Amino acid sequence: MSIIDMHVHTEFSPCSRVKLIESLSKAAQLGVGLAITDHDTIKGALKAKSFSQKYEVKIFIGCEVSTKDGQVLAYGIMEEIPPYLPAEQTIELIHEQGAVAVASHPFRNDRESLFEKTYFLPLDGIEVLNLAGGGVSKDAREVAVRRGLAQTGGSDAHTLNLVGEAGTKFPYQPESEEDLIKLIKRKECTPVKFTRR
Numbered sequence: 001m002s003i004i005d006m007h008v009h010t011e012f013s014p015c016s017r018v019k020l021i022e023s024l025s026k027a028a029q030l031g032v033g034l035a036i037t038d039h040d041t042i043k044g045a046l047k048a049k050s051f052s053q054k055y056e057v058k059i060f061i062g063c064e065v066s067t068k069d070g071q072v073l074a075y076g077i078m079e080e081i082p083p084y085l086p087a088e089q090t091i092e093l094i095h096e097q098g099a100v101a102v103a104s105h106p107f108r109n110d111r112e113s114l115f116e117k118t119y120f121l122p123l124d125g126i127e128v129l130n131l132a133g134g135g136v137s138k139d140a141r142e143v144a145v146r147r148g149l150a151q152t153g154g155s156d157a158h159t160l161n162l163v164g165e166a167g168t169k170f171p172y173q174p175e176s177e178e179d180l181i182k183l184i185k186r187k188e189c190t191p192v193k194f195t196r197r
Ligand SMILES: [Zn+2]
Pocket: 064, 071, 104, 105, 112
């Protein structure tokens, strides 16, 4: 079993006050892995990954991609996706890289969420638990169940106090982005709110 906070912003997101190094120490302390998902860049994720051995924490490359229709979390991309494309095209580009696309806080009440498009876009998963955005969304869970998509959870931390405080539970420790993608595709994951042991 392993827990990964699937939604973390570092100083590579303009709106985040999380220091990348501090997020790594905190995750190590909590015994959780991190998917670094800065806005429209994987630079923070790549940097975090380079420190992953030193801090003994599993790091996965992610990105919260801005689209015309709302934000989409990409896991396992190696090339950045241009922002503000129509969501369908963004998801296509994510899939072309063999990565997976998850709707970020799909029903959060702002223009950064996919809302009704969550019902038909070719997504692999739905972020059901977004700690910063208020916790578990019933609407998000419902659409995930109805569509048979993976359910994920993350802190959406923009400050250190939230890093690693919510996440997604996997049946075993994914060793690579490839493993993580496989588990999401197989829906072998559950959102978890309390990660402290
Ligand atoms: Zn977001």
